[in-house]
Every structure is written in structure tokens, then in C-alpha cells.
Amino acid sequence: MRKSKLDRRPPATASPVTGIRNAILQVERVTKETIWDCRMCGQCILHSTGMSCPMRCPKSLRNGPCGGVLQNGNCEVLPDRPCVWVQAWHGSRRLPVWRDHMDHVQKPVDWRLQETSSWENLLTRRDAYAPAGWASPGAEGGPT
Amino acid sequence: MSAPRSRLHELLLSDEFVVTAELPTTDSADPRSVREALEPLRGHVDAVNCTDNSAAHPHLSALAAAHLVADAGVEPIQQFACRDRNRLALQADLLGAAALGVRNVCLMTGDDVSAGDHPEAKPIYDLDSVHLLRIAHVLRDEGTYLSGRRLEQRPDFLIGAVENPFAPPLEFRPVRLGKKIEAGAEFIQTQICFNMPVMRLFMARAGDLGLLGRVPILAGVFVLRTAKAARYLREEVPGIDVPNEIIARMESVPPERGSEEGIAIATEIVEQLRELPGIRGVHLMAIRNEGAIVRVVERAGLLPRPSPVGSVPVG
Numbered sequence: 131m132r133k134s135k136l137d138r139r140p141p142a143t144a145s146p147v148t149g150i151r152n153a154i155l156q157v158e159r160v161t162k163e164t165i166w167d168c169r170m171c172g173q174c175i176l177h178s179t180g181m182s183c184p185m186r187c188p189k190s191l192r193n194g195p196c197g198g199v200l201q202n203g204n205c206e207v208l209p210d211r212p213c214v215w216v217q218a219w220h221g222s223r224r225l226p227v228w229r230d231h232m233d234h235v236q237k238p239v240d241w242r243l244q245e246t247s248s249w250e251n252l253l254t255r256r257d258a259y260a261p262a263g264w265a266s267p268g269a270e271g272g273p274t
Numbered sequence: 275m276s277a278p279r280s281r282l283h284e285l286l287l288s289d290e291f292v293v294t295a296e297l298p299t300t301d302s303a304d305p306r307s308v309r310e311a312l313e314p315l316r317g318h319v320d321a322v323n324c325t326d327n328s329a330a331h332p333h334l335s336a337l338a339a340a341h342l343v344a345d346a347g348v349e350p351i352q353q354f355a356c357r358d359r360n361r362l363a364l365q366a367d368l369l370g371a372a373a374l375g376v377r378n379v380c381l382m383t384g385d386d387v388s389a390g391d392h393p394e395a396k397p398i399y400d401l402d403s404v405h406l407l408r409i410a411h412v413l414r415d416e417g418t419y420l421s422g423r424r425l426e427q428r429p430d431f432l433i434g435a436v437e438n439p440f441a442p443p444l445e446f447r448p449v450r451l452g453k454k455i456e457a458g459a460e461f462i463q464t465q466i467c468f469n470m471p472v473m474r475l476f477m478a479r480a481g482d483l484g485l486l487g488r489v490p491i492l493a494g495v496f497v498l499r500t501a502k503a504a505r506y507l508r509e510e511v512p513g514i515d516v517p518n519e520i521i522a523r524m525e526s527v528p529p530e531r532g533s534e535e536g537i538a539i540a541t542e543i544v545e546q547l548r549e550l551p552g553i554r555g556v557h558l559m560a561i562r563n564e565g566a567i568v569r570v571v572e573r574a575g576l577l578p579r580p581s582p583v584g585s586v587p588v589g
Binding site: 188189190191192193194195196197198199200201202203206207213215216219220232233234235236237238239241261262263264 | 356357361382383385386388389397399400401402403404405408409412416418419420421422423436437438441442443445446449450452453456457465512513515
């Protein structure tokens with residue numbers, strides 16, 4: 131079936147997800163939702179965030195905690211729960227590898243990938259996409 | 275050394291200990307409300323922050339306030355929170371701010387909608403503060419939108435960020451500061467400092483990461499008026515560390531002396547911050563108590579402020 135010009139979805143998100151693609155999606159969903167309370171953003175950085183899914187943060191922060199973390203380490207929005215970024219920090223200290231990933235600047239979320247398989251997106255390199263402006267060089271601060 | 279992008283930039287590059295303050299928000303459609311709020315601060319601070327729906331309450335927009343402040347001859351720092359707008363709207367407003375004469379922006383995540391008077395609202399958070407810093411940097415230095423599409427004219431503003439040295443995980447806070455600098459932050463304003471030991475620890479860790487001297491840091495200082503306000507900050511404003519000693523000091527004086535004690539505490543904190551290497555200035559805050567901000571500036575010996583005559587570029 132020829133894709134309509136009005137269907138602007140990237141291949142990873144275009145339906146129907148069937149066969150092997152659907153199998154990957156379902157296995158990923160069940161395992162990661164069970165173990166990490168994964169939110170299926172389709173662009174997984176769990177290993178870079180101490181195995182604490184950043185999409186569980188009510189502000190969807192990908193680069194660290196907001197300034198509102200309570201003194202007991204809980205979330206300002208959900209005060210009965212620990213901040214996912216406090217968990218990420220401690221989790222990352224316990225990992226034998228990828229600790230330095232906590233200092234990496236993570237790119238903005240591609241919201242089109244919601245509910246798709248990050249495993250498929252990793253294999254197809256779909257998750258390597260960043261907007262052209264993001265990829266441009268020379269982001270270094272400090273008044274000069 | 276490149277030409278200073280703003281009056282604030284010029285001061286940050288000088289030896290001057292910089293003083294900024296929070297402009298009170300207004301809930302008015304009258305531009306005079308902003309001018310009136312500004313007047314007590316004029317001449318006593320180097321720049322004023324125009325907050326972006328602070329504490330998740332809508333107010334007269336930060337863009338309009340910053341424009342009115344610039345028009346009145348005072349240097350604005352326009353805050354941008356990621357809570358209310360997606361990447362299209364934020365980029366549009368960054369350009370718009372530059373077009374209306376705003377030469378300093380300060381980019382942050384923003385308090386959650388649950389903290390405000392419209393808790394049922396849809397929170398946006400399309401970007402986080404580090405993303406927004408990088409995008410502002412790309413707009414200015416690459417002359418493109420995030421998409422890569424070219425701008426006709428680049429904005430020229432100094433890009434600021436915030437950090438909270440007092441919220442867990444304390445060890446990660448300086449790392450996060452480093453990420454913000456890498457993303458494009460050129461000055462930092464911190465959350466309110468009541469706890470000097472924690473502030474010193476943060477600065478020492480930032481120094482270990484080689485971050486001191488890479489960006490000027492302006493430490494946040496709040497001028498208390500009552501013991502009740504101190505407890506309110508501790509119990510109801512997320513992310514603020516108010517040690518017991520501060521609350522005890524505010525409680526030790528009769529209510530009519532509260533304002534004086536608050537000014538004394540803030541002045542002492544300013545004086546200690548001044549001695550801390552890497553701290554290039556202070557950012558003063560109060561709630562409807564701008565007279566007290568002026569008193570702190572006065573008592574800390576920070577007057578007169580350097581004259582801004584002829585140096586504020588109004589676009």
C-alpha cells in the first residue's frame with residue numbers, strides 16, 4: 131500500500147505494527163514496564179540514567195532533577211514518591227559502567243516515538259535522529 | 275573578548291559585585307503596574323528578573339514585563355519556564371524578546387502546575403531546561419531554529435540558567451551545573467541561600483569539576499519579614515532549605531522587629547557570599563517587600579550601583 135503524502139509519520143511509528151515488529155514491541159513493553167516502570171518513550175536512555183526511567187518524572191526531565199526536589203529526596207509533584215532523578219543518581223553510582231553518562235547532555239524527546247519499541251528504533255538507528263539545529267557544533271558557555 | 279551583549283554582561287565581565295533582584299509580578303493589564311513595581315528597585319540593583327508565571331500562577335507576561343522594564347531604562351532578565359510552552363512557542367518568544375530589547379534571558383524548568391492556582395492545567399514540559407539552553411544558544415550562535423531552519427536575524431542575548439545547590443541529590447547538583455554550562459549557560463542564578471555550609475560545599479564541588487570561573491554565579495538571597503514566612507518557605511515551597519537557626523532567629527524577635535531581623539539575616543548572608551570565591555553577585559528576592567531589598571543592598575555596602583547611563587541597548 132502506497133503511503134499517502136499526508137501520512138507524515140516516520141516509519142517507526144507508522145501502523146500497522148505486526149509480525150516480528152509487534153513481537154519485539156510486546157516483549158519490550160512487558161519486561162521494561164515490569165522491571166523499570168518504563169513509559170515506552172521509544173528512545174530509551176535507561177542505561178544513562180542509573181536504570182531509573184526519566185519519563186516517570188512528572189516533568190519528563192531528561193537531563194537531571196528540577197530544583198524542586200524535597201529535602202527528603204522526594205518529588206515535589208508526587209511528594210509520597212522518591213524523585214526519579216535522585217534514584218538515577220544513586221543508581222548510576224552503583225553501575226559498573228555508564229556512570230559518566232549522567233554528565234551527558236541528552237537531546238529533546240521525539241514525541242512521535244511514544245509507544246514504539248526503543249529496541250526496534252535502536253536497531254534501525256531511528257533513535258539516533260536529532261533535529262538539524264541540535265546537531266550543530268559549538269555549544270559551549272561562559273562569557274568571553 | 276567579545277563585545278558585551280548586555281549591561282549585565284558588562285558588569286559580569288568587570289570586577290563589580292553584581293546585584294540583581296526579582297521584579298514583583300503584577301496581575302494587571304495596565305503597563306503602569308510594571309513601572310510602579312520597578313520604581314523602588316531602580317538605581318539600587320543592576321538588573322531585575324521578570325518571572326515567568328512564577329509558582330505556576332499566571333501573571334502579566336514576562337515578555338511584556340521585560341519590554342516595559344527595558345523601556346523604562348532598567349536592565350531586564352527575562353525568565354523562561356518550560357512548563358507552559360512547547361519548543362515552537364519558546365523559540366518564538368526568545369526571538370520576540372530579543373526584538374523587544376531583552377538582552378538577558380534566564381531559562382528554567384519551572385514549578386509544576388500543581389503548585390499553582392490552575393492545578394488542573396496540562397503541563398507542557400516538551401523541553402527541559404538543558405534543552406532550552408542549548409536551543410537558545412543555537413538560535414544565537416548558529417542563527418537557526420532547532421529544526422535547522424535559518425533565522426533572518428539572530429538574537430543577541432546573554433543566556434542564563436538556574437541551579438539549586440540545596441536540593442537532593444546534592445552531589446549531582448554541580449554536575450548538572452556543568453551540563454547547563456555545556457549546553458550554553460553563561461551566568462547562573464541560584465535558589466535562595468539560607469544554608470552557607472551547603473553553599474560552600476556546592477561551590478567546592480563545582481571547583482573540583484573545574485566549573486568556577488567558567489560562569490559567574492549569582493547567589494539567591496531572600497529577605498524575610500516574619501517567622502511565618504520562614505516556615506512557609508521551608509514547608510510549602512519545594513526545594514528551599516531553611517535551617518532551624520534561621521527560623522529560631524526570626525522567632526526570637528517580637529513580630530514588629532521581624533522585618534529588621536530579616537534584613538539583618540539577609541545582609542549577613544550577602545556578606546558571607548561576597549567572600550566566597552566564584553560568587554560574582556547576589557540575586558535578591560522578597561515577597562511584596564522591595565523596600566527591604568533596598569535596605570539589604572544599602573547595609574551590605576553595595577551602594578551606589580555603577581551608573582547604567584547610555585549602556586542599555588534598547589532594540
